[in-house]
Amino acid sequence: MSSTTNTSTHHTSTIGAIGAPSRRNTELALLVFAVVIPVFAYANVGLAINDQVPAGLLGYGLGLGLLAGVAHLAVRKFAPYADPLLLPLATLLNGLGLVVIWRLDQSKLLQSLPNFAPAAPRQLLYTALGIAMFAAVLFFLKDHRVLQRYTYISMFGALVLLMLPLVPGLGANIYGAKIWINIPGLGSLQPGEFAKIVLAVFFAGYLMVKRDALALASRRFMGLYLPRGRDLGPILVVWAISILILVFETDLGTSLLFFGMFVIMLYVATERTSWIVFGLLMSAVGAVGVASFEPHVKSRVDSWLDPMREFTLSRQGVAGHSEQLQQALWAFGSGGTLGTGWGQGHSDLIRFAANSDFILATFGEELGLAGIMAILLIYGLIVERGVRTALAARDPFGKLLAVGLSGAFALQVFVVAGGVMGLIPLTGMTMPFVAYGGSSVLANWALIGILIRISDTARRPAPAPASNPDAEMTQVVRP
Amino acid sequence: MNKPLRRIAIFCGLLVLTLLIRDNWLQYVKADNLREDPKNRRVTIARYSTPRGDIVVDGDPITGSTESSKTGLNDLKYKRTYKNGPMWSPVTGYASQAFGANQLESIEDGILTGDDDRLFFRNTLDMITGKERQGGNIVTTLNAAAQKAAYNGLKAQGGKGAAVAIEPSTGKILALASYPSYDPSVFAGNSNDDAKAWKDLQKKYNPNDPMLNRALRETYPPGSTFKVVTAAAALENGLYKTADENTKSPLPWTMPGTTTQLKNEGSIPCKNATMRIALRYSCNTVFGKIGADLGNDKMLAEAKKFGFDAEQFTPIRSSSSVFSDDMNQSQTALSSIGQYNTAATPLQMAMVASAVANGGKLMKPYMVDKLQSSNLDTLTQTEPQELSQPLTSENAQILQSMMETVVKEGTGTKAQISGATVGGKTGTAQHGVENSENPYAWFISYARLSDGSAPVAVAVVIEDDQANRDDISGGGLAAPIAKSVMEAVINAKK
Numbered sequence: 001m002s003s004t005t006n007t008s009t010h011h012t013s014t015i016g017a018i019g020a021p022s023r024r025n026t027e028l029a030l031l032v033f034a035v036v037i038p039v040f041a042y043a044n045v046g047l048a049i050n051d052q053v054p055a056g057l058l059g060y061g062l063g064l065g066l067l068a069g070v071a072h073l074a075v076r077k078f079a080p081y082a083d084p085l086l087l088p089l090a091t092l093l094n095g096l097g098l099v100v101i102w103r104l105d106q107s108k109l110l111q112s113l114p115n116f117a118p119a120a121p122r123q124l125l126y127t128a129l130g131i132a133m134f135a136a137v138l139f140f141l142k143d144h145r146v147l148q149r150y151t152y153i154s155m156f157g158a159l160v161l162l163m164l165p166l167v168p169g170l171g172a173n174i175y176g177a178k179i180w181i182n183i184p185g186l187g188s189l190q191p192g193e194f195a196k197i198v199l200a201v202f203f204a205g206y207l208m209v210k211r212d213a214l215a216l217a218s219r220r221f222m223g224l225y226l227p228r229g230r231d232l233g234p235i236l237v238v239w240a241i242s243i244l245i246l247v248f249e250t251d252l253g254t255s256l257l258f259f260g261m262f263v264i265m266l267y268v269a270t271e272r273t274s275w276i277v278f279g280l281l282m283s284a285v286g287a288v289g290v291a292s293f294e295p296h297v298k299s300r301v302d303s304w305l306d307p308m309r310e311f312t313l314s315r316q317g318v319a320g321h322s323e324q325l326q327q328a329l330w331a332f333g334s335g336g337t338l339g340t341g342w343g344q345g346h347s348d349l350i351r352f353a354a355n356s357d358f359i360l361a362t363f364g365e366e367l368g369l370a371g372i373m374a375i376l377l378i379y380g381l382i383v384e385r386g387v388r389t390a391l392a393a394r395d396p397f398g399k400l401l402a403v404g405l406s407g408a409f410a411l412q413v414f415v416v417a418g419g420v421m422g423l424i425p426l427t428g429m430t431m432p433f434v435a436y437g438g439s440s441v442l443a444n445w446a447l448i449g450i451l452i453r454i455s456d457t458a459r460r461p462a463p464a465p466a467s468n469p470d471a472e473m474t475q476v477v478r479p
Numbered sequence: 480m481n482k483p484l485r486r487i488a489i490f491c492g493l494l495v496l497t498l499l500i501r502d503n504w505l506q507y508v509k510a511d512n513l514r515e516d517p518k519n520r521r522v523t524i525a526r527y528s529t530p531r532g533d534i535v536v537d538g539d540p541i542t543g544s545t546e547s548s549k550t551g552l553n554d555l556k557y558k559r560t561y562k563n564g565p566m567w568s569p570v571t572g573y574a575s576q577a578f579g580a581n582q583l584e585s586i587e588d589g590i591l592t593g594d595d596d597r598l599f600f601r602n603t604l605d606m607i608t609g610k611e612r613q614g615g616n617i618v619t620t621l622n623a624a625a626q627k628a629a630y631n632g633l634k635a636q637g638g639k640g641a642a643v644a645i646e647p648s649t650g651k652i653l654a655l656a657s658y659p660s661y662d663p664s665v666f667a668g669n670s671n672d673d674a675k676a677w678k679d680l681q682k683k684y685n686p687n688d689p690m691l692n693r694a695l696r697e698t699y700p701p702g703s704t705f706k707v708v709t710a711a712a713a714l715e716n717g718l719y720k721t722a723d724e725n726t727k728s729p730l731p732w733t734m735p736g737t738t739t740q741l742k743n744e745g746s747i748p749c750k751n752a753t754m755r756i757a758l759r760y761s762c763n764t765v766f767g768k769i770g771a772d773l774g775n776d777k778m779l780a781e782a783k784k785f786g787f788d789a790e791q792f793t794p795i796r797s798s799s800s801v802f803s804d805d806m807n808q809s810q811t812a813l814s815s816i817g818q819y820n821t822a823a824t825p826l827q828m829a830m831v832a833s834a835v836a837n838g839g840k841l842m843k844p845y846m847v848d849k850l851q852s853s854n855l856d857t858l859t860q861t862e863p864q865e866l867s868q869p870l871t872s873e874n875a876q877i878l879q880s881m882m883e884t885v886v887k888e889g890t891g892t893k894a895q896i897s898g899a900t901v902g903g904k905t906g907t908a909q910h911g912v913e914n915s916e917n918p919y920a921w922f923i924s925y926a927r928l929s930d931g932s933a934p935v936a937v938a939v940v941i942e943d944d945q946a947n948r949d950d951i952s953g954g955g956l957a958a959p960i961a962k963s964v965m966e967a968v969i970n971a972k973k
Contacts, residue, residue: 333513369506
C-alpha cells in the first residue's frame with residue numbers, strides 16, 4: 001500500500017522507484033507523434049475543404065514542433081525526472097485543438113457571423129504563451145514546496161480572481177455567464193481558469209496543517225465519522241463561496257469544479273469517507289436550490305432536460321433560448337461510429353462558441369465515436385498520470401496539490417464533455433487544451449507545469465531534504 | 480494518504496467511463512435517430528448536395544434539379560424543379576429547401592438523394608472512380624394521358640374534387656389528381672419569395688386548401704356509389720343469388736326500429752325491384768333494406784374486404800375509409816347507401832370498381848413501379864399483390880352486368896365509350912347539418928375491352944359550391960371526367 005515509503009521495489013513503471021531512468025527520450029519519441037498527428041490532421045482538413053494541402057502546413061508544423069521542442073528542452077533541463085507522458089499528451093490535445101479551430105475558421109457560416117476573426121492564429125499565439133508559461137513554471141518553481149509559504153496569500157488571490165468578473169466596468173456578461181473580465185487592449189480573460197490553480201495551492205497548504213484535527217476529532221455515527229461542529233467551518237465556507245459564485249456569476253461549472261476539488265482534497269487529507277457524503281449532499285442541496293431560483297441556471301437545466309424544445313423556441317425567435325445543445329447532439333449523432341472525416345462535417349451549425357465550449361462536437365462529428373473515445377482516454381491518461389504523481393510524491397503538500405489539480409482537471413473535463421453531450425446541464429467552461437481561449441490554454445499549461453515539477457521531485461533519485469517533518473512517518477505511530 | 484488517492488484515481492476513471500458510456504449512447508445507439516432527424520439541417524444539406532434523382536412517368540421525368548442561386552449563405556447546392564407541378568403534385572409531393580419534403584419526395588428520399596443502402600455498391604464504386612454521388616430514379620405506374628385527362632377535367636369543372644384511376648388486374652395507379660392543386664416549384668427554394676408562396680398555400684390563408692391531397696387524404700360520404708359494396712355483400716352472403724330476382728322490397732319502406740321512411744330520389748320503380756333495376760335507378764329503399772337485413776357485422780366484413788377501415792400505403796399513405804362497427808339496423812341501412820358515418824377516399828372507391836372489374840380480386844394499389852439507380856439499373860421492382868377477394872368470380876360477373884346496365888340505360892349514360900363496355904355507378908352524397916351543404920357528385924366506373932380485359936377503373940368526386948344544387952349528380956358532373964380518363968387509358972393501349 002505505501003509504495004512511496006517503500007524504497008526497495010524496482011518497478012520500472014513506478015514513478016516512485018528510486019533510481020528509475022529519466023525517460024526523457026521516451027518523452028521525445030512520444031512528442032514526435034504528438035506533433036506529426038496534428039500535422040497530418042491539418043493536411044487532411046485542407047484536402048477535404050479546398051482539395052489542396054494547406055499553404056500554412058509547413059509553418060504550422062514547424063511552429064508546433066518548435067513549441068514542443070522548447071517544452072521538451074525545458075523539461076530536460078529543469079525537471080529531468082518528470083513524468084514522460086504528461087507533456088506529449090497535452091501537446092497532442094493542443095495540436096488537435098488548433099487543427100479543429102483552423103477547420104472551423106474555414107466555415108463560411110461562421111465567417112458570416114458578426115465579430116468573426118480567424119481564431120487559429122491567435123490560438124497559436126496563446127499556445128506559444130502557454131508553453132512559455134510552462135517553461136517559466138519549471139524555471140522559477142524549483143521546488144513545489146515553496147508554494148506552501150503562500151497558502152493564505154493564495155486564498156486571498158483566489159478570492160480576488162473569482163470576484164473580478166463581478167467588478168463593475170471590468171466584468172463582462174457573455175451570453176448569461178459572468179465569468180469573464182475585459183482588459184482594455186488585451187481582450188477578455190477568464191480568471192476562473194487561473195483561480196483553479198491558486199485555490200488548489202491554498203487548499204493543499206491549509207489541509208496539510210489541519211488534516212489531523214479534521215480527521216481525528218470525530219464521532220462515529222451510523223458507520224460514518226461525523227466531524228465536530230467547528231471543524232465543519234472550512235467546508236461550509238467553501239460551499240458558501242461556490243454557491244455565491246453560482247448565484248452571482250451564474251456559472252454552474254466553476255462552482256461545481258471548486259467545491260468538488262475541495263471535497264476531493266479534504267477526503268485525501270483526512271481519509272474520512274464522511275466528507276464525501278457531506279460534500280455530495282451539500283452540492284446536491286446547493287445545486288437544486290439555486291437551479292430552482294436563479295433564472296439563468298434554471299434555463300440551462302430546462303434546456304438540458306429538453307434540448308428539442310429549446311431548439312424550437314430558439315427557432316421561433318424567443319429570447320433567451322439557444323439551439324446550441326441540440327445542434328451539438330445532432331453533430332455527435334451525425335458523426336456516428338467513425339465520423340465524417342476531417343473537414344467534412346457540419347458542426348458549424350452550432351454557430352456561436354463552436355470552437356470553444358462546443359469544440360468537442362466537431363471532434364464528435366468528424367472523428368466519430370472512435371475519435372471521441374480516443375480524446376477522452378487521452379484526458380483520462382493525463383488525469384491518471386496526475387494522480388500517479390500524487391501517489392509518488394513524498395510530501396503531503398505535493399500529494400494534495402497534485403491530486404487537487406488532477407481532480408479539478410478531471411472534473412472540468414467531465415463537466416464540459418458531459419454538458420456538450422447532454423449528460424449534465426451545460427456550463428460555461430471549456431475543454432482544456434483543445435478549446436479556443438487564451439486563459440484556458442495558459443492556465444492548463446501552468447497546471448501541467450506544476451504536475452511535472454511535482455513528478456520530477458518525486459522521481460528524483462536523491463530527494464532534497466523535506467522542509468517539513470515527514471507526515472507519513474507521524475502517521476505510523478498513530479494508535 | 481495513499482488509500483484515498485487510489486480511490487480518487489478510481490473515481491476519476493469512473494468519470495471518464497461515464498463519459499465514454501454516454502458517448503456510445505449518443506454516437507452509436509442514438510446515432511441513426513439523430514442523423515436522420517428531419518430537423519437536423521444535415522438531412523437537408525445532404526438532400527440538396529447533389530442533383531436529386533427524378534420521378535418518372537411514361538419514361539419522361541416530371542421533376543428536375545437546378546443549381547440554387549449563389550446569393551448569400553445558401554448551403555444547399557441544388558433546387559428541385561417540377562414540370563406541370565399542379566397536375567403532378569398529388570403524386571410527387573414537394574421537396575423544398577426551406578419546408579422539407581413529403582409524399583414520394585420524402586418516402587423515397589434515400590433513393591432520390593442517393594444515400595439509400597441499396598445504392599451502396601454504386602456509391603462505393605463512384606467514390607473510387609471519383610464521380611459525384613448521383614441519386615436514383617423513381618419510375619411510377621402513372622399514365623400521363625390519364626392524369627392529364629383527370630386533372631384537366633377537374634380543372635375545367637372548377638369545383639374541388641379528385642380523381643383516381645387504377646389498372647384492375649395489377650393495382651397500378653394510373654391517375655391521381657386533386658383540384659385545386661399547387662405547384663411545388665414555387666416554394667422549392669429558401670428565399671423570401673418561396674416563404675411567401677408557401678404561406679399563401681397554407682389552409683390558414685387559403686380556404687381552398689390546395690395542398691390537401693384529396694385523392695388520398697380526404698374522405699367523403701360515398702353516397703350511392705357505396706351501393707356497389709352493398710350489392711356485393713348481398714350476393715356474397717347469399718341474400719340474393721342473381722341480379723334479376725325479386726328483392727321483395729316494399730315501398731314505402733320504414734327503417735326497422737324507427738318510424739322514419741327511407742326516401743328515394745323522385746318516383747322511381749323500386750317496389751319489389753330486382754337488384755339490377757335498383758342499381759340502375761339507385762333505389763335507396765332496396766339497398767337500405769339489404770343493409771338492414773344483413774346487419775352491421777356482415778356489411779362491415781364486406782366493406783373491409785374492399786379495403787375500408789385500413790390505411791393504404793401506395794406508398795403514399797391514404798386515409799382510412801370508414802364503415803362504422805357499432806350501428807343498429809336503421810343506421811346500418813343508412814350506411815349501406817353511403818350516408819350516415821360512411822366515408823371513403825377517392826382511392827377507396829376506385830378500389831371498389833377495380834375489384835369488381837377484376838373478377839372479384841382486389842389488387843393492392845401502388846404507384847411506384849420500380850426504383851432505379853442513376854445508371855438506370857433496376858434496384859427493386861414492385862410485384863402486383865392480391866389484397867383480398869371481396870367477390871367470387873361468378874358474383875363479380877353478376878355485379879359487372881348490373882353496373883354495365885347503369886351505364887347503358889341508367890344514371891351513368893354519360894360515361895359510355897364506343898368500342899368498350901363500361902360499368903359504373905353514380906352517387907350524390909349529402910353532407911352538412913340537415914344536408915345544408917352542397918352534395919358531392921361521385922362516379923365510379925371501369926371499362927372492359929372486346930377481348931375481355933379491363934384496363935382501367937376510375938373514381939371521381941366533385942364538391943361544387945358554385946353549381947346549382949339540383950344540377951349536382953354523379954352522372955352529370957363526374958361521369959364525363961371518368962369517361963375521358965378511361966378513354967385516355969384505352970387510347971394509350973392502342
